[in-house]
Amino acid sequence: MKIIIVNQDHSRTRTYSGSGKWVGILFCCAFMLSMAAGGAMYAWLTNDQEHMLTSEGVKNWKRVLDTQQQDLGLVRQQAQNQLDALMLRLAELQGRMTRLDALGERLTSKAKLDDGEFDFSEAPALGGPQEFAEAEAAYSKVSLIDAIDQLADQIDNREKQLDLLDNLISNRTLHDDSFLAGLPIRKGWLSSRYGRRTDPFTGKAAWHNGVDFAGKRGSEIISVAAGVVVWSGTRSGFGLLVEVNHGNGYLTRYAHNEENLVKVGDIVARGQVIATMGSSGRSTGPHVHFEVLKNGKPQDPSRYIYRASN
Template sequence: MKIIVVNQGHSRTRTYSGSGKWAGGLCCCAFLLSMAIGGGAMYAWLTNNQEQMLTSDGVKNWKQILDTQQQDLGLVRQQTQNQLDALMLRLSELQGRMTRLDALGERLTSKAKLDDGEFNFNEVPALGGPQEFAEAEAAYSKLSLIDAIDQLADQIDNREEQLDLLDNLIANRTLHDDAFLAGLPVRQGWLSSRYGRRTDPFTGKAAWHNGVDFAGKRGSDIISVAAGVVVWSDTRSGYGLLVEVNHGNGYLTRYAHNDESLVRVGDIVTRGQAIAKMGSSGRSTGPHVHFEVLKNGKPQDPSRYIYRASK
């Protein structure tokens, strides 16, 4: 075996001859040298990274890390449970509120005598819509507790809207019914003069009477036959102390010859409310109330309203 060694300048070379045993020994020395260098590097690395070694200290460190993570996990689990309990409590409150709203709606619907089905608080609100794609359907196939609460809140909003509409409907109907002219203008008294042609009590001649008269005890109550707004409360020629009430829709009522007025202009009165005391002021022969009904400024026969049933 020959080994040729060339120097850096390539000017000189040397040749060495040896047997096969000598060459094998040289290779073995090279292998051992490389193992020594690699072993030294590994030792240096392990010396500088002792925390990653499976020693008792390393195991202890990992155990501490795991314990900390377990504590953090327990805290997160407790917080999640607390939030879940709060959501369940909120859901129970919403369900109770829903039940009360339904009960109230049923009573109001029954009281208002509405047609069946117009306001149905016993059924879930009708829903609909086109079928969505499979991907969207899969995404919403499972409802979470939050979704259930949101749906219940939406149902409550729907019930509240129905109740608001129902309340407005009942209020409007009540106002309309209260403004409906019906009944006597006195609590106690009797009819002393009818509407139409009659003999004038002062002149004895035929005259036209635009109202009806109810005689009674001086100081007894004179009441409004319907709800409205007082538009006159003062004396007027021939009428004495007079009260006029505007009931809307062109209707106005007059109550004349009063001894005392109990209301002022602008006051809102209800059906059956005392608005004056019976007297004999103005052109009168004795305690009574002169009652007139006008529609769009034209006198009407009050008996048409006195004897009809209230709504």
């Protein structure tokens, strides 16, 4: 008897010759091995099935399922707690971002930046060349919580920087507003300078502590710098008078007014109208007598009138 064995790809074959006796023995051995394996499999399934179908086996499975359900509930609760914490953290960061946007808008306005130079309503522009995967692998991945904490630190740093910038701009604005410069009128002309002059009433030499600007009655008189009104009323020789304290020892006077438009305690800004031009007090016609005092001593107003504003 011949036995032909063919390879799986049918490329080669092998032929074996043998007598009928050896072939029968070979088949008997194969049959016995198959029966033995089947019996072992049946015994295992039967024993395991019998064990599973007992009341004790059912109880064990129920305990396992109860434990797994408890573990699942615990994991779900922990996940919900973490999600709630992340939502609260996110709400806090959103509130801080809103504050930063408002502060940035105010600083943009105070700094008088060009329209559109800093637009806090738009996302910042980003870009850069594409990096290779090897470069990305150099950075370790961070968790979502770590990323949120890093963002919070960055926002805190930006808040401190913007607060400092806000203080600097506010101080600069306050200094600029209190800087004495410019004319106390919008319309008019210089009619008398500071220093020695001929008194218009006696004709004798006299000293003039301010400068006079003549103009149309009722013309606007403006403050040359920001400050606080410390006098608003009549004073001998000055008629209706307004005095403004600008800090750092500086005080300005606006006299012979027709009407005072501010009262004591008012805070005035540079360029604000504080009175109208008149001829009250010792005066020969509509004008404003303008004085500058530093630490109580008269100064030549022309030094402040014609100097450049900050």
